[in-house]
Amino acid sequence: MNAASMTGMTALSIGKDIRLNSAEELEATLRHIGATRYHSLHPFHKLLHGGKLNKGQVQAWALNRYYYQSTIPIKDAVVISRFRDRATRLEWRHRIEDHDGDIGSEGGIERWLKLTEGLGLDTAYVESTEGILPATRFAVEAYVHYCREKSPLEAIASSLTELFAPNLHEERISGMLEHYDFVNPDIMSYFKRRLAQAPRDAGFALDYVKAHATTPEQRASVCNALIFKTNVLWVQLDALQHAYVEGHIPPGAFAPKAS
């Protein structure tokens, strides 16, 4: 089967008639899903990286993304809880440390707060998550539930969007530094650090699903987990676009000060 000419993919799943007969076909299909559905393609990202947003809109993005970032270690604790196998738990554990840090060493969540603080947001307000969009909360919670309720294989597979994150982070670092005078290298340190972390994590997850999805049904479930996750990311940007570009801010959500 040629993944690039794949037909029958719906918004939620690959077609029932698609049978993936090998690990190589699985990987080709996963890469096709990333190339056609990753949130790098979303119009909100084009605006963000192209310097087309004002400071309030960038604040709204960073504030909402904080909820995603700060939930990732909770999600990863759920993933770990799905495994009896000690080796898999050990391998996954560093992801929690990457985000939470350790006693005396900074983690990704603190680096994200540098970004929100550098953008002029009050840290206590960001951490309270009071101002986030309802859709951000629903989408991020859905990701945690997914990892709790689906198979351990699908829980790992749902992290595979990270295969496609480094290109996006490169584009974001250079685009935002070039276009916004309120952005500097220090507050972008979160993304610089992820450039090293994400390929290692994604590489493990890809090898894992290639080795452990041994039937066409399991390979389809891996693809559907990745489709689910691309949707988790996509709807968050849809909600930002609707609220902060088209101007329909839901009641109670963050309202940027006029700049």
Ligand SMILES: O=C(O)c1cc(C(=O)O)c2c(n1)C(=O)C(=O)c1cc(C(=O)O)[nH]c1-2
């Ligand atoms: O900036 C981004 O677009 C982006 C995307 C993703 C992703 O693809 O899920 C992650 C991250 N960043 C990220 O920083 C991160 O730590 C991360 C963890 C995970 C995950 O699913 O376990 N995804 C992502």
